[in-house]
Amino acid sequence: MDALAVGIGTHHGMYRAKTNIRLDILKRIHEAVSVPLVLHGGTGVRDEDVRECIRLGMYKLNFGTELNVSWVRRAKEVFAEAEPDETMRNLMIRCNEAMAETIQKKIQLVRF
DSSP: OOOEEOOSSOOSSOOSSOOOOOHHHHHHHHHHOOSOEEESOOTTOOHHHHHHHHHTTEEEEOOHHHHHHHHHHHHHHHHHHOOTTSOHHHHHHHHHHHHHHHHHHHHHHHOO
């Protein structure tokens, strides 16, 4: 299946401030095409804007940076407290759990 990734004000990476998504442009694109739309750079996008993007035809949303940030933040805590003989597996599991929490939040966000 084809999809169209649109530029409506988002970008990859972390934002210094909240994004200003051009929902007006997204609405026009959605009305003009019949393919699923893709939002690149979903990290930092307000929840209400994510929901509106879905309503306006977004079928794929990307939150990779947000997942990375949650993993690294937990890793900084976990590794700072780790004992030298603690297994890498146990440390990584705790970091992965932080990322899984973020994934669950995003799943709940897109199920409305």
